[in-house]
Amino acid sequence: MELWTSYLLPLPHEIHIADSVRCKPGGVGIVLRDQAGPIEQQGAVELEALFIEKGKAKPDGGAFTIYIGVAPANSAAIERLQSLQNKAQAYLIEPRGRDGLVLTGLDERGVYYACQTLIQLLEPEMSSEQVHIPLAEVIDWPDMDERGLWNFPEPATWIPWLATLKLNYGKMASTQLHPIERGRRNRATIDREQFEAAQQRAFNYLPYILHLNFLHDCGLFRAYPELAGKGDGALTGRYFAHKTGNQHRAPCASQPLLVQIIQEWMEDIAEQGAEEISCWLSERPGQCGCLECTAVGQFVLESRAFVAAWRQAQKRYPNLQIRIFLSTTTTVRNYRVLDELPPEVKIERACATELERVLHRPRDLMANPLLDYYAAEGRWIASYDVPIAANG
Ligand SMILES: [Zn+2]
Incomplete structure (x- = not known):
């Protein structure tokens, strides 16, 4: 035996x-x-x-x-x-x-x-x-609904191997948001071949919409300068993995135009067969300085933009689900984000803070009173461990 x-x-x-x-x-x-x-x-x-x-x-x-x-x-x-x-x-x-x-x-x-x-x-x-x-x-039976990796190489070989270990989740790093052009419909492409191969192995190879403060990489502010977050407070710096290039900038998330762009990406992704999309809030602290944004808060508004876009996309793709990826480096107004997200929206976060480490045998705990509270209520929350201080 x-x-x-x-x-x-x-x-x-x-x-x-x-x-x-x-x-x-x-x-x-x-x-x-x-x-x-x-x-x-x-x-x-x-x-x-x-x-x-x-x-x-x-x-x-x-x-x-x-x-x-x-x-x-x-x-x-x-x-x-x-x-x-x-x-x-x-x-x-x-x-x-x-x-x-x-x-x-x-x-x-x-x-x-x-x-x-x-x-x-x-x-x-x-x-x-x-x-x-x-x-x-x-x-x-698995203790957790979803188990897997955020970053991994070579999906064509790794996903079949992960599936043999009964792991069932991986982030689709190759999700493509096409360059944004003013007045044109926005496009996104998923790796359909790997997506379908993963599906056959009970594996969720999940497409995503990039951190909203990285969207200058897709030409967002060139196409729509009015969507750039106002003032230096909207600058969201760089982090360990992004040492070079321009600083990131959070968008002005109170504008309906942002919702429309996200909706078009979501519809494109759903059209290619995905039934769920991970939606990434800005990754670092930042705040558009316009009156409407400062009144509510950057991350609350970004969450609302994703949810509003999803509600629109659901009209054509009723089975479409989303999950919100909280910022990895700030918890600013997370309590409001969690409070107002519809219950069927999943939540994911990366655990990158020394503050959450609680010494415990045989393995340290990562404790977060806010997230633990919602998890205890039955809310779907995923946490991805990253090396402490990887975000510098
Ligand atoms: Zn604004």
Whole structure:
């Protein structure tokens, strides 16, 4: 049992292996349920690939059968999985006699994770001579809805690998906001090929709209000088990763024109198949000095602009969701941003402050009373750790 579990990362919540069987890789058959969706199919394809690559045989035999698929209505499996946390990603593996294993879940995502667990169990001992199959009983679910990385290289190789570890989130660094031209509709392009490949692996490769104080990079202030934040207070400096070039400048976020530009980007991204967009507030402290902006506050207005644009975009793309990425270097008026964001808007932030570190064994805690309060109420909040003081 210990040997089996040493093959697994992450370790399932509940796993029991009392027995195992051995047979030729070619003696194993994989049976996918009728009407399996693309994510279930992907799980089966990856399991089959293991047999072909390491077992040197196509798994279409009859000595041992692996059944893969979402659980049928009213089945006992549904009953057992229904009450679990993040149940759409939960799964169950159980033996069917001594010559079969059932891999199932409430949703395709769970089925995909069941396949990953079985692949991890079979891979170390698989050879062309033999496959050692545990008659495993597993029930598993993730503690957190979303798990993954903000920055990572080579999505075409990293996403399939991350997915095998049951990680399901990555920022789409290649999201492109096209140069802004006055009077023209604004355009954005996502990496559709990788987006769809990720989707098949139950992985959210999430497009985003850049920090609003970086939009001079897209020509915002050249096209619309009136949208430049007023005064030196709107200058938002540079940080560690942006040592050269002009200082960033926050936009004048009280103007409806900003909403329209964001809306057009959102619609373009949704048109390409994405159902969620990460929306980045200005990254550093800054405040447009015009009367309307100073009365409300930069970050409150930027959040409102994203929400207003999203409401417009939802008229054509009703399933579109957004998440707001809070500034990484200031908490100015976060309490107001959190207070007025609609509950279905997710919140994400990077944890970059020494102040939030609380000594704790075995691992320090990062505590933030405001965010912790909302999280305890059930609000969806993601936190990305970055090296302390990386933002200088
Ligand atoms: Zn302003």
